[in-house]
Amino acid sequence: MGVCIFCGGKAGLFRKEHRECRARYNEGKSQIVDIVSSSVGGDTDYARITSDIQEIASECCISEDQIDQLIKNGGNKAVDAAFEDDFLSKQEEEDLIRFMDHFSLKQDNFNGFTRIVKGAILREVMEGTLPNRMKFVDIPFNLMKSEQLVYAFNDVDYYEQKTKREYVGGSKGVSVRVAKGVYFRTSSFRGHPIERTETIHTDTGVMGITNKHIYFFGPHKQFRVKYDKIIAFTPYTDGIGLQRDAATAKPQTFSTGDGWFTYNLIVNLSQM
Ligand SMILES: [Zn+2]
Structure with missing residues (x-):
């Protein structure tokens, strides 16, 4: 029994x-x-x-x-x-x-805490305040004076475009103005993953977002891109794409796993 x-x-x-x-x-x-x-x-x-x-x-x-x-x-x-x-x-x-x-x-x-922090960081950036909420250890980036690290992503896949393509400004979905910034809702990102067939996985590393630059630090590639050198950002479900203002520059994409946060953070920081 x-x-x-x-x-x-x-x-x-x-x-x-x-x-x-x-x-x-x-x-x-x-x-x-x-x-x-x-x-x-x-x-x-x-x-x-x-x-x-x-x-x-x-x-x-x-x-x-x-x-x-x-x-x-x-x-x-x-x-x-x-x-x-x-x-x-x-x-x-x-x-x-x-x-x-x-x-x-x-x-x-x-794990809900990470989302709370991300939401609070985005709100502050949109209100014009530089967030200082994160405590970072072992930062591989050499920051400039008066530069502040706002967020860092681990295990970011970095892709470069195989061939140069003209940037085509497509629909970016629905954006909402909140205080100072431009803010994209989660629904704008659905169904837009990074296109991996036209890109080459170049490295995996740490991506740092500051008030002045996007940094990337991997075993093979280390670089930073200044916001005013970027002419276009592309929102993806899983990350962000950017096009630098240089005749030879190929589109670069970063897969952070959270396109909504990455895109809203970077676009609004770049306009601060
Ligand atoms: Zn029983």
Whole structure:
């Protein structure tokens, strides 16, 4: 006779769970995610939330480890909601940080944090403030005086165009003006991955974005490009393309994995 993994009761021959216990367990998990995600913002009574979660967990046989994961899932759901309009307001950022503090979510154990930082950096750039939020270690770039590193991407694939092509200014999708800057919504990037058949993967390395240059540092290639030498930027789902202002310059593309952030950051920094 098998024993139910949830209630410990007799489950029947070759059975490890009761159907009702499994259903209650799944229902409890989604309830916790909903409670957590809707706790962000406003005058949240976090003590109440915590006791509600504990109560559901014990009723539905959800373990402490699972609670931790469900809280992160709820947090990510709240981050999704904050980005529904593709923009993270100051208030939304503060609410999310308070939420993280309460549930002891740390930068390195909650992946929603990266999105919060990116949203906050873009907002600051768009408001005309140079963001200084990141602490960088082992920077391979030799920055100029009065130059500030705003963001750095690891493991960026760098591609060069095989043949020179005239730059054709196509549709860039829908842009929205926010404060000073021009801002592209996530939907503008869908279906525009970097075209890899016409490009050569030249190197993989660190890409640094400052208030003056784009830097690239890889085992084979190291260079920087000044913003005022760039005549066109191309948004891609997974990165950005640029065309330098030189007769011989071939288009260069950088795959960071996050075209929305990369493009909005670089285009707005270049106009600061
Ligand atoms: Zn059971």
